[in-house]
C-alpha cells in the first residue's frame with residue numbers, strides 16, 4: 001500500500017513538473033516573441049478643447065450641466081482620459097494606449113475650470129491638461145491662482161503654457177515671440193517645480209516660425225484649434241483638437257464632432 005502511495009506521489013510529482021516546464025516554455029516563448037514581434041500600435045486620439053465651464057452664454061462656455069453630460073457620455077462609451085505624455089509615447093514609440101483614449105484640454109485657465117470642471121472630472125476619474133496664461137494667474141479673479149493650480153496638479157492634472165499674455169504669436173516681433181514662450185515656461189517652472197512640456201497657441205495662430213520657436217523654447221509638442229484627431233500623421237507642433245462649443249444642441253453636436261472626426265479624416269475632409 002505504501003509502495004502504491006509513493007508510486008502515485010511520484011507520478012503526481014512528475015506530472016506537475018511536466019506541466020510547470022510546459023508553462024515556463026510557453027510563457028518565455030510568449031515573452032520573447034511578444035517583445036520582439038508586437039508591432040508598434042499608433043492610435044488616432046481625439047483631443048477635446050474646452051475653454052470655460054460655466055453658465056455664461058457664449059460659444060466658448062459650456063454649462064456645468066452640459067459638461068457633466070459630456071463626461072458621463074465619455075465614461076459610458078468606455079473612453080479613458082490619457083495624458084499628453086501617453087499621447088507622445090504612442091506618437092513617438094508606438095507605446096500602446098487604452099482602447100478608447102481621449103485627451104481633455106482646456107485653454108486659458110479660467111477659474112471655472114477649478115470650480116466647475118475639476119470636481120466633475122474627478123467624479124468620473126478623468127484627468128486633463130490646462131494651458132494657462134501666466135500673466136493672469138493670481139492676478140485676475142476670473143482666472144485660477146497658483147494655489148488652485150497646485151492643488152489640481154497634486155491630483156493628477158497637468159499644466160501647459162498658453163503664453164504670458166495671450167497674444168497671437170504670428171503678429172509679434174521675434175523678441176516678443178521668444179519672451180512669450182520662454183518666460184511663461186520659466187514662470188510655470190518657478191511655481192510648480194517642473195518645466196511644462198506642452199504648449200497651446202493663443203487664438204490658434206501659428207506658422208512655421210512660431211512652431212520652430214516653440215520647439216527651441218523647450219516644448220515637446222503644441223496644440224492648435226484645427227479640427228481633427230491627433231495621430232501618426234500629425235505634426236507634434238501642430239496637433240489637431242476637437243473644439244467643444246455651446247450651441248442650441250450642445251450634446252448632439254459634441255457627440256457628432258467626436259464620432260465623425262475619424263470618418264471625416266478618412267474622407268480627407270479635415271487635416272491638410
Ligand SMILES: [Zn+2]
Pocket residue numbers: 107108162166201202203
Ligand atoms: Zn486661449
